Amino acid sequence: MLFPHLPFDTAEMPISYGNRMSEFHAGRPFPEVLKDIDVLQNDMVAHKPKALERIAQVSGVSIEALRRNTPIPLDHRKYNLRGEIVSAEFLSSPHIVFCPACLLEDDQRGGRRVHWSWGLAVVRTCPRHGDALQHQTATSWNDRLQPLEHLVPERGEALQAIVASRTRRDPSALQNYVLDRLEGRKGPEWLDAQSLEQAVRTTELLGVLLEFGSEQSLPELTPDDWDRAGRTGFTFTAVGEAGILDALQRQFDGFASSRGTPGAQKIFGCFYKALAYSKSLKDPGDVARILREFIWDRIAMPGGTKVLGQELPERRLHTVGSLAQETGHDTRRLYNLLVGAGVVPPGAASHFAIPVGVGRAFAASVQRIVKMTELSQVLNCTRPMVEQLCDERILTPVYYGTPGINGKLQKGVNGDECVAIAAALSAKVTSNEARPSQVPIAKAAEKAKIPAVCVVQLILAGLLRNVARIDDVSGIKGLRVCPFEVKSVARSALRGMTASEAFAALKLTKDAGWELVARYPEEVSLEPHKIVGNRGDRAISRFLPEAIADFDRGFTTLARAAEIHGSGVKELKRSLMKVSLKPVLPWGAVGADIYLVSDIAKVSEAEQHFRLFYGQHMVSEWTKLTAFGKGAHGKSTGYGG
Template sequence: MLLPFLPFEAHETPISFGNRLSAFHARSPLISVAKDFGIDPLDMVWNKPEALERLAEVSGVSTEILRQNAPIALGDREYDLRGETVSAEFLSSPKIVFCPACLHEDDQRGERCARWSWALAVMRTCPVHEIALQRNMTRAWNDRLQSLDHLVPERGEALQIIVASAPRRVPSPLQDYVLHRLEGREGPEWLDAQSLEQAVRATELLGVLLEFGAEQTLPALASDDWDRAGRTGYAFTARGEAGIREALQQQFDRFSTSKGTPGARKIFGCFYKALAYSKSLKEPGDIARILREFIWDRIAMPADTKVLGKKLPERRLHTVASLALETDHDPRRLHSMLVGQNIIPEDAASHFAIPVEIGRAVAARVKRIVKITKLPDALNCTRPMVDQLCAERLLRPIYYGTPGLNGKLQKGVDGDEVVDLTDALSAKATLSGDVSGLVTIAKAAEKAKIPGVCVVQLILAGCLQSVARIGGVPGIRGLRVCPSEVKAVAAATLLGMTATETFAALKLTRDAGWELVDRYPEEISLTPQKIAGVSSAFTITRFLPENVSAFDARFTTLARAAEKHGPGVKELKISLKKVGVKPVLPWREVGADIYKVSDIAKFLPS
């Protein structure tokens, strides 16, 4: 061991220590005396164990202390750094990195030290002086063995000029995370579960995508650009998978209205390519799984499509075009059906994704559709009865368009619902050839002074005992009921108003009225009364007058307000708009503009 003993600085590199040791004992740089110490200079460059062991013997400093401040070569461009395996790309070499303020302070003390952390590519800001680190390219193979006195000749005022021109900033949270991890501290759970290089790479690449866009080429980025990307990416990766998915969603949303069909490579660009084709990072880590699953969950693609090395087991999403192709439908009709069912917006882009199960169910319904004009024949009833069945929702119309645009829609009914209704009615009736004393549903409704649909509701609810059907006469025309029983049961059971009566009283269209009912229990809603069946799970929907009055006292439509106070609907709408009165529930939500009575009362004549 050389004497006198020269202490090792806790933050310096073995090469920096070797240069100080050589200068102290031999008045020469390490590159000149390495062989005198019994060290192969190239072994020192690569921090090979035998070189560090010999340096430890010469200096009296333990090998472990030297090893912890050096990336130890493992072969195949990989290094062991404090127990973490990193690639050559993770390190700043071949650049010489330094903080001019640190060197100026070293000069005041008498000798310069190269900090081990400067060897990390992610290290871009001095944590002591909070300025950007400087990066100089090496000029010769042996520069890595040279002292900082040789590599950075500037001193005094020249060094302070560099300090003054360096950008001021606090260290990035990603840089802090790396240093803390290498010091043995715990960090965010998801990042700690990755290798150190995977954690940094995922964070920086995600930040590049968000900061510079999908078309950014990585080699064109400067050190400060990577620093900016790391700061942005860390805000998401530090929150694990949820944060990463949030970032991916932000990027995905930028293409929501794009023309054509943008794919994963178009949307995620440099981020996707770096994970798919990186030569320096053989295994990108969990970030690849997260991106892959995100893509599969949002971009329609057929089964067996390969994404980041794995095939999609089965299709998860459809576009209108792919769904139409699979189910042999006209795309325009299918599009209208999907809009009418509120599955896609009316102006949906061509790549708008539809869950496979939902899309296929809608496509199947399209094949089963019975047009409204065909329902009288299918149910063997009159057209007015069909209208009543739809109005009271015993049959639910299927829309080819947006509900609420009256007169501009084609409607139909799911054929399965038609079969279910006729089967349910038949099940409540006794097949009989003797129907003396019994009458048709239409006749019984006339005598009881109720709509025919109410008789149908009483049958389905099991409230009537005398229900027969005539053999050979299908559907509703084949049913017979006791008129006196219908009248008595209706008077005792059918409390309140039908949906048709309620919506008419409130000047609401059928569609708007039911949309309000479906909002229950939200504040702006119509609360229905459900009358339970006697021997059936079927319930009858009615509206109590007091509930309708309560709604009418709080909310109104332009048509209702105009009826009460005189001005026409058009004039009233213009007047309210001028004074800034807006509907509390707009047309686009329920098919009618719903206002608060209190909001418009002061602008209406008493």
């Protein structure tokens, strides 16, 4: 063992220590000293156990200290670094990496040191000085045996100039995580459950996808690019599976309106390919499962499709096209039906995914659609009764087909609903013989002064005790009820207005009105009053005056506002457009533009004030001025600009 003993720096690589030891004891290059102590240069470059053991014997440094600061080679380009198994790609080789500021300090105290952490590709910032590390390509196989004085000849002012030119930044959270983990400290749970290389690779690849896009070529990235990717990726992988899913969803959402049918490789590009087609056949870790399930849950593909090494057992999602092909529907007609039913949003891309159960059930149901023109025969009732049944949502209209000349879609009803309503009415029949006092539904409604559909509602709700059917007459025309019972029950039970009356009062279309009902109890919605029979049968939806008044005080349509303020709808709409006043609930949400009454009042009051102050002949001038948000005297009206 050489004397005097030269202390080993705990942050130093064994080869760096060997260079200092050779200079300190022999004043000769390390490669020459290796020959003297019978160590092959190749073995020392590769950090083979025998070479490290010999250095430990000669220097008096413990073999554990030397092993701790270097990746020990295993088979197939694998290394053991402090108990973590990593590949050659995890290391910074073949680059020589150093911190100029550290070298400057070493020059002042004597003897440059190569830090063991510089040998990791993920370490790109000096933890001590906050400088981006310098990367220099090795020109010869034995450059790694040379001291840094040979590889980086700059000293003094020249080295200070290099220091001054470096990018200043904090070490990335990913770099800190890796170094902490190699020191034995715990980190985020999901990352700790992966191998060290899997954790780093997942984090950096996810960051590349988010920062540089799916078409980025990985070999073209610089160390600074990888550092940026690692910083971004770590914000997601540190959260675990939920964070990774969040990142994948952000990437997926960017292709929501893409034309054609973008697949997994198009959407996730470099990230997907790196996991699926790694030349080194590395196990990507749990991220492969996460990405695979994400793809299966969002991209329509047939059963048996292989994703990241595993086959999809059975189809989970359909596009409109694949659903039409499977069920024998016309694609365009099926699309219109799905849009009309709210299963697919209007204008959705062709790759919009539909849960397979929902799609198949809907496709099966639309095969049984009964056109509106046929409903009166199916239910054996009048055409007005069919319209009333749909208006009150006893039957749910289904819209389909391409718009006609008037811009409206065809309308029908699911045949299953027709069967269900007919069965429910038949179940309420208490006698197969009508008494003389019993009359058809239309006649009873006339005597009770209520719409005929209300009588049907009373029957379905189980509120009428005496319902008869004429023999051999099916459907609604065959039913008979007591007009006195209808009148009495209607008077006591039917509080408020029908849906048609309520929506008409608010200047709402029936479809828009029912959409607002479906939103209850959201802020902009209509609250229905439910009337339920003693046996819990089908409830009757009515609208109490106070509920209508509450909605009318807070919200309005253009038609309703124009009616109240005495102006035309077109004129009011122009006024709102001039001040850029938008509805609180747009047409796309419920089929009508819903405004705040308070907003309409402000605009209307401003216009009325102008009318009174300047006279009717000046109204057109107010309209011009509001386009610029100024009043007649150049003062802001508060509504423009």
